Amino acid sequence: MMAKAAGLTVPEVVKTSWLPLIIVVMTQIQASFAVNALTVSMAGITQDLNTAATSVGIAITAGTFSMAAFILLGAKVGARFGTRKVFQIAIAIHALAMAGVAFSLNPAMLFIAQASSGAVIALVAPALTVFIATNYHGEQQGKAIGLLAAAIPAAGVLALLIAGTFATTIGWRWSFVLMIALGAVNFLLSFRLKVIPPQRDLKIDWTGASIAAGSIILLSFGFSGLAGWGVVRATDQAPFSILGVSPAPILIILGLIGGQVFFSWVRRRQTEKKHRIFDLRVLATGSELAVVACMSIMLFVGTAANFLIPLYMQVVQGLTGIETSFSIIPYTISIFVASTFVAFLYTRFPPRTIGRMGFVAVAAALTLLAFSIRGEWGQFFVVLGLILLGLGQGAIVALVFNTLLSAAPAELAGDVGAFRGLVHNLSGSVGIAVASAFAVGTLSSMLLAGGQDHPDVSADLINNINFNQANFLTNDQLKDVLADRAQGAELDAAVAINEDARLRALQISMLGLAALSLLAIVPAGRMPGKRAGDLPDQLEPDDPDTINDTIDELADSGRHSPESK
Incomplete structure (x- = not known):
């Protein structure tokens, strides 16, 4: 037959x-x-x-x-x-x-x-x-x-x-x-x-591939070094500094410049009709750029939250690895469920409507998480917030990938898949790095303010601590660090200040991610009003x-x- x-x-x-x-x-x-x-x-x-x-x-x-x-x-x-x-x-x-x-x-x-x-x-x-x-x-x-x-x-x-x-x-x-x-x-x-x-x-366009890889490696070291090397001023952990400036922002700027060079190179190769590592027709219209922006923001927010929540569970709540696992599993499953069944909404709602609804759900979930995380309670609401976050994240990521695929010519399916992988990993990595730097910076400020305001904490202890190198520590880890510097009531006060500061730093970080999710409604409104048709197959x-x-x-x-x- x-x-x-x-x-x-x-x-x-x-x-x-x-x-x-x-x-x-x-x-x-x-x-x-x-x-x-x-x-x-x-x-x-x-x-x-x-x-x-x-x-x-x-x-x-x-x-x-x-x-x-x-x-x-x-x-x-x-x-x-x-x-x-x-x-x-x-x-x-x-x-x-x-x-x-x-x-x-x-x-x-x-x-x-x-x-x-x-x-x-x-x-x-x-x-x-x-x-x-x-x-x-x-x-x-x-x-x-x-x-x-x-x-x-x-x-x-x-x-x-x-x-x-x-x-x-x-x-x-x-x-x-x-x-x-x-x-x-x-x-x-x-x-x-x-x-x-x-x-x-x-x-193979080895030159284009090298420019892309070099730019991303610069961004990698730059964003990864934000927390340890300093956002602006170089810390003692920085491998080098230029006029006291941290190498992290310098590497990020160089990586962004490299990205511009990459797109210029690919654009020239495309004009000359030569082989290239990436086809810019994938990003031909403002609508497709809006889809990429939504994908980047969602992966940034989702990956950052997925890192901060286990940090909260294990460092603040003191949960074991298996307890953390069972708490996160509903989040993972909800991503799978949403990414699988969001296709049933395509016939009823246009991508821009689904995108807006998804980002509102993500913002609501992160707000719920921010007000639910506590040192001694809130586990049920944390899991509920994670499920809602997973549903919104899974729906948006599947939607934007499918929308980008359906808008591109069939012969560009491989380029779309590769670009999706690049955006997925780059945005997620930047999300973890930036969220870590923001959370650590907030923690440092709150530790310093808490120590200065507490009557049992001496000025000598404050002067002997480099708050620029503060990090999320369990109570036992903090006691080990301060073993030679504080005793008795002063050590107890330091532990209490640390407990409050690390919890509030995580809450503020969650609210920041929620605000970013709401801002993503703007590019979501520029997504297509309808899907172009069925999807080309995701082959390479x-x-x-x-x-x-x-x-x-x-x-x-x-x-x-x-x-x-």
């Missing part, structure tokens, strides 16, 4: 083994596990490595920034040198990076290992959709893509459960030892995947004819609506 679509004759789809999909899902779990595991292992890492909780945030941003730096290059490298071969090398390196995390002796080692894992995930992520595209067709391909999408939140839930349990029982390092074993299994199973011939004639082939043929093939399987035909 033959099927016809767009003048083409397509052979009957033959079902194939689900083994490639199992490998793809297991690899997605391996790639997504680390960030969630680091989040719920925060308390154990800070004690084991004798570092502040925000150092864990720096490690997380190292991985996501690295992925953002190389995501535009990842699909091209796989296509040029062979998808399976590049995939296998990347999986092996990722397992080694997980070993680096598991056996980290200090924050620097943790940072390097996590950055390495993010860089190779940029090679892994495009390969997963390529494997699905080459192994499955028709209805089976649709199911495979859906299961791959479900693997991301599923990996988050598994990470929260496993890492939370390990962090509370045998130790946080065992979560990453488990990822080493999973990496070895995935590497061995990968030999069962089809060999996809490399595209020897494919030209470099040949436009391959993309078009695949879309025609999927049209036969009933995945596209009559309007799109």
